[in-house]
Amino acid sequence: MNRRVLVPLCPDVAAPVRTWPRAALLLGAVLTLGVLLGFAGPAAADAGPTVGIAAAPAKQGQPDGRSRFSLLVQPGQKVGDELLVLNAGSTDQRLHVYATDAFDTADGAFALLDGSATPAGAGTWVRFDAGARDTVLTLAAGAQALVPFTVTVPATATPGDHAAGVVVSVASSAGQVTVDRRLATRLYVRVRGTVQPSLTVRSVTAAQPVGGDPFSAPTTITAVVANTGDVALTARATANLRTWFGRPVGTAGSRDVAELLPGATRTLTFDVGRVARAGYLEPQLTLVPVADADAYGFALPPVVGRGTSVAVPWLLLGVALAASAGLGVVVLRRRRAAVLEATPGSAGVAEPQEAARETAAVKPTPTPQTAAGGRS
Known part of the structure; x- marks a missing residue:
């Protein structure tokens, strides 16, 4: 059964230079080879075609030094920009370009929604050719293409920063696994107005x-x-x-x-x-x-x-509690001993009282005498 594996490549990998740097292309090839070795098993060790992509913000068909898109706009405004995409692999590639929402991971990394998730924020503001939400292009090895897009800010957009990403995705097969590589460029849409940073x-x-x-x-x-x-x-x-x-x-x-x-x-x-x-x-x-x-x-x-x-200080607290418990045992034993010592004396006082009660019980009750012959 064929399995699909998502391989997100680092955002902002585009080099801020006017032309494609050789180091960036070499890094893309190395990353691609590493992915294949990691997912495809021993068969991937054989020499074969490499898969790699690169992307950067551009103007007039060339990278313009930006590492991300940062747009300062008014509510309701529409602006355009360009992404230059390069096939850094050794074979023809079918590239899927689209935009989606961004978020922060728990460890602070800039992340994007999965390709199957539907964006609800700034990712929905991006449109490609003919107003489409995405575009697909096929590039020969070493070829590049300029991908224009527009960002239309809703009139109801709140002031402040709205984060998204423009994604280039390429799927390739490695044995029984389909590897989906995604390369993203950050997109910040900053809407003018009274902001409240906090x-x-x-x-x-x-x-x-x-x-x-x-x-x-x-x-x-x-x-x-x-x-x-x-x-x-x-x-x-x-x-x-x-x-x-x-x-x-x-x-x-x-x-x-x-x-x-x-x-x-x-x-x-x-x-x-x-x-x-x-x-x-x-x-x-x-x-x-x-x-x-x-x-x-x-x-x-x-x-x-x-x-x-x-x-x-749990250990000291434990020692204190143990000492308190020991002291309590000693005090209790002494009290019991004192009670036992006092018991015989209490019995000696009680015995005469008991004897007196017994004497009173057997003492005859005097009977009234009747005068003989009645009264005189």
């Missing part, structure tokens, strides 16, 4: 392992960050840790956060190092959002998120 720190927590050293432990800070605005943003993130009375106990330094598209959520993890098991930790994350300088000229203020976490 990054939010939804949660910040600190954690330490249960076992190990009872006095200190490796500590991690985990933060969930969301782009709650309408502009794609990157950020510079700094994480640090405090304990009782705001005393600093560790820092994870700073690092860059990959682009978050509007609506995207990202989980960030920072290693702080060994931190004392103080019982209370206060992690803090500071974000400095950054918008695309080519599209937006504003600077954004830092965003700070704080949390509280319990850093229980």
Whole structure:
């Protein structure tokens, strides 16, 4: 049975130069050969035709130095652009070109909907020849073709960034497997208007392992960050840790956060190092959002998120509980011993009382005497 395998190639692989670079073509051939070796088994090791594709934004039939499409438009506006497609393989190829919506993966990668999924966002704004949603072309080995397309922005489009991708797909057979290679170029449609860029720190927590050293432990800070605005943003993130009375106990330094598209959520993890098991930790994350300088000229203020976490010294707590339990047993035994010692004395006091009760029980009851002869 023939099996179909999707092989997504990296977006933005087009080199920002005026002509097709030899290194890019060689890389395409190497990637293609690697895919065939990985999916086709031993038969793929034989010399044979290679399959490869390349694509880049273009003007007048030549790559124009852009690595992505970035369009600044008004609601309701229609703009045109061009994609230059190259058959980098050694045989004729049938290429399928279309557009679809983009999203962020959990690890921060720019991704596109699967080819079988129906776009609902900016991917639906792209049209090719005669208003078609896609186009198909056949290229000989080493040949290239210019693919014009238009982007029509709805009049109701909201201001801000709308992300999509223009995809070039080529399917080839490798034994019992059909390999579908997809190469995408990012497409950002930035709609003019009043934008509301916003990054939010939804949660910040600190954690330490249960076992190990009872006095200190490796500590991690985990933060969930969301782009709650309408502009794609990157950020510079700094994480640090405090304990009782705001005393600093560790820092994870700073690092860059990959682009978050509007609506995207990202989980960030920072290693702080060994931190004392103080019982209370206060992690803090500071974000400095950054918008695309080519599209937006504003600077954004830092965003700070704080949390509280319990850093229980479990081993010490266990020892304390065991000691408390042992002390409780000792106290209970002493109380029982004291009760047993007091029992004989209590019985000696009770015996005379019991004897008195018995004497009272056998004492004869006096009977009234009747006067003889009645009253005088």
